[in-house]
Amino acid sequence: MVKNALQAQLLKAGLVDNKKAKKLSKQVQHEQRTGQSSETELKAKIEQDKQEKIAKDQSLNMEKQRQLDEKALKASIIQMISQHQIKDTDGDVAYQFIDDAKIKKVYINQQIYNALVSGSLIIAKDHDRYAFLPKELAERINEKMQGFLIMNNSEKNEEITEEVDPYAAYVIPDDLMW
Structure with missing residues (x-):
């Protein structure tokens, strides 16, 4: 029964x-x-579940902390860009560069243009705007996090100087614009 x-x-x-x-x-x-029970098995399973939950919570907390650190680093880089960018850049000389597979054009003065071409200034992206930064600051930003620098002519200038230039003897006119 x-x-x-x-x-x-x-x-x-x-x-x-x-x-x-x-x-x-x-x-x-x-x-x-007999006093034998599945309580010990049940307690062991509960303890194992607790350990698994603690490990899962720790991994989630580490992921959240990593995301917060990355967000704080991005904010500090954006702040550095906005503080150290060159402000007086308006002019009538057009400078074209590539950003996200699109050709962008900015109008700058001749002094900024010369600095960009020589590689002493670098273009960085600050949200939807472009900022002109000194080379040293841009290198520090690039070491911290990739993705902010758009145009860096200093690398191209170093590559050109290392190669043997077969046209070095020819004079290029200063007023030549591409």
């Missing part, structure tokens, strides 16, 4: 047969008499 109401319901539903119900009730009685 079934001693438990739940077992009776399971029998009625056809989920458990009489043989299985008797076996389970005898197993419960045996565990009660």
Whole structure:
């Protein structure tokens, strides 16, 4: 006979047969008499689940902290760009460069143009605007995080000077604009 109401319901539903119900009730009685129980297994499983949850929480916290650090670094770089950019750049000389596979054109004065061409100034992207930064500051920003610098002519100038220039003897006119 079934001693438990739940077992009776399971029998009625056809989920458990009489043989299985008797076996389970005898197993419960045996565990009660001998003091053996699945409590130790249950406690071990609970402890294991706790450890897994702690490890998962720690990994999530580390990911959140990494994202916060990256966000703070981006904010500090944007602040550095806005503080150290060259302000008086308006002029009538057009300078073209590539940003995200699109050709962009800015109008700057001749002094800024010469500095960009020589590589002493570098173009950086500050949100949707472009900023002109000194080479040393731009290199520090690039060491901290990639993706802010757009145009860096100093690398091209170094490559050109290292190669043997077959046209070095020819004079290039100063007023030549591309």
